[in-house]
Every structure is written in structure tokens, then in C-alpha cells.
Amino acid sequence: MSREERKRQTKEAIVRHAVELFKQKGFDNVTVEEITKQCGIAKGTFFNYFAKKEHILLHLTDAYFARLDDIFGQFSDQEPKEGVLRIFSDLLSLYAKHYEILRFALLETVKAPGETNGAGGNIPLFRQKLADFFVEAEAAGRFCGKWEPELTASVLSDLFVQTLIGRSGTDAFDKAEAYEKLKRQIVAIWEGLAHEKG
Structure with a gap:
């Protein structure tokens, strides 16, 4: 798998997991830490794709x-x-x-x-x-x-x-x-x- 494909999949995973959390808990009740935990990625990785959760x-x-x-x-x-x-x-x-x-x-x-x-x-x-x-x-x-x-x-x-x-x-x-x-x-x-x- 190419580096670009891995990046695309990581971004898709962040969005997918964040959306599920937003639906379950409401947007305001979800933190970046919860999103990264759900995705199994480091917080720094999240910020490589989105400056803040609102950008999702x-x-x-x-x-x-x-x-x-x-x-x-x-x-x-x-x-x-x-x-x-x-x-x-x-x-x-x-x-x-x-x-x-x-x-x-x-x-x-x-x-x-x-x-x-x-x-x-x-x-x-x-x-x-x-x-x-x-x-x-x-x-x-x-x-x-x-x-x-x-x-x-x-x-x-x-x-x-x-x-x-x-x-x-x-x-x-x-x-x-x-x-x-x-x-x-x-x-x-x-x-x-x-x-x-x-």
C-alpha cells in the first residue's frame, strides 16, 4: 500500500470514528482524545489531518x-x-x-x-x-x-x-x-x- 493510500485511509478512519462518536454523544461532548483513542492513533496524527475537531x-x-x-x-x-x-x-x-x-x-x-x-x-x-x-x-x-x-x-x-x-x-x-x-x-x-x- 502506498503512502498516499495509507494517509487517505487514516483520514477516512478519523472521520468515520468521529461521526460515530458525534452521533452517540453529541458533537460538543466529544473530545479529540476520544476520537484518537477510538481510531487507535496518536493525538499528533490527528492534527496532521485536522487542526481541530470542527474541521471534521x-x-x-x-x-x-x-x-x-x-x-x-x-x-x-x-x-x-x-x-x-x-x-x-x-x-x-x-x-x-x-x-x-x-x-x-x-x-x-x-x-x-x-x-x-x-x-x-x-x-x-x-x-x-x-x-x-x-x-x-x-x-x-x-x-x-x-x-x-x-x-x-x-x-x-x-x-x-x-x-x-x-x-x-x-x-x-x-x-x-x-x-x-x-x-x-x-x-x-x-x-x-x-x-x-x-
Whole structure:
């Protein structure tokens, strides 16, 4: 086995054991010492991979957002409002599936936007993917935006992230409820917040 393969396996083992401990005891109740003991590694080895236990959560958030290309790719040729709703639905499903850990990871990402290791780049990356989605829709004639794609993407991505944050304090995540609320908000934004006076 190569040195790179051993490093990859060690990092995976740290993440796997840490996640199990986080699920059992709650993130705040787990120490780096417990993680290293569970992995059978020295504390110094842990710090070769993660500067602190919070970075494990940021690593998990990276893995969540790594799915963006696949999810956006599935809906890139759809009418934009329907495409956005389907993209958000898929992301909510993925979030719900791994909610026990991703809720902590999301909060850590929001708290540490300037961190390295890709940590702070996930939300801006999500926003950029949405902006690109609208640019492509405009170029294909499927969308005629009133505002620049970056602003549209910023509003929608902030709405999505806020929906997740707003439900992160609960023990369970109701994907259907979150989606319905998000859908109503997107429809309100899409149609405008007020009727024009006639």
C-alpha cells in the first residue's frame, strides 16, 4: 500500500470514528482524545489531518457540496423555477439523509467562513453554481431575469441556507415541511412581493 493510500485511509478512519462518536454523544461532548483513542492513533496524527475537531464537520460539508455538479447537471435544461425547486429538493433530501451530522457541519461552516480546507468556500460555491445556472438559462432563452444572475443566485442561496439553519436546532428534519416552506418563499420571490397598483 502506498503512502498516499495509507494517509487517505487514516483520514477516512478519523472521520468515520468521529461521526460515530458525534452521533452517540453529541458533537460538543466529544473530545479529540476520544476520537484518537477510538481510531487507535496518536493525538499528533490527528492534527496532521485536522487542526481541530470542527474541521471534521467542515470536511463533511465539503462532501455534501461536492454533489452540486451532479445535482445541478440533472436540471440544467429545465425551466429555471422548476429547476431551482428540483435542485433544492434534491439537496434537502441529501441533507435529511445525513441530518444528524450535517446540521452541526452547516453551523460550523457558517461560523467559520474564513477557514481554509475548503470550509468557507462552500456557500459561495453554491451561490456561484446558481448564478451559472441562471446565466445558462438566459443564454438558452429559458429565462429573462429582471436582475443580474449573481443577485438572483444570492437571494435564492441565502434563502436555502437560512431554511437549513432555521431547522438545525431540532432533533429531526422534516424534509417535506422544509421544502413546502421553501417552495412558497421561492414562488413569492419569483412572482414579486406586491401587486403593481393599477
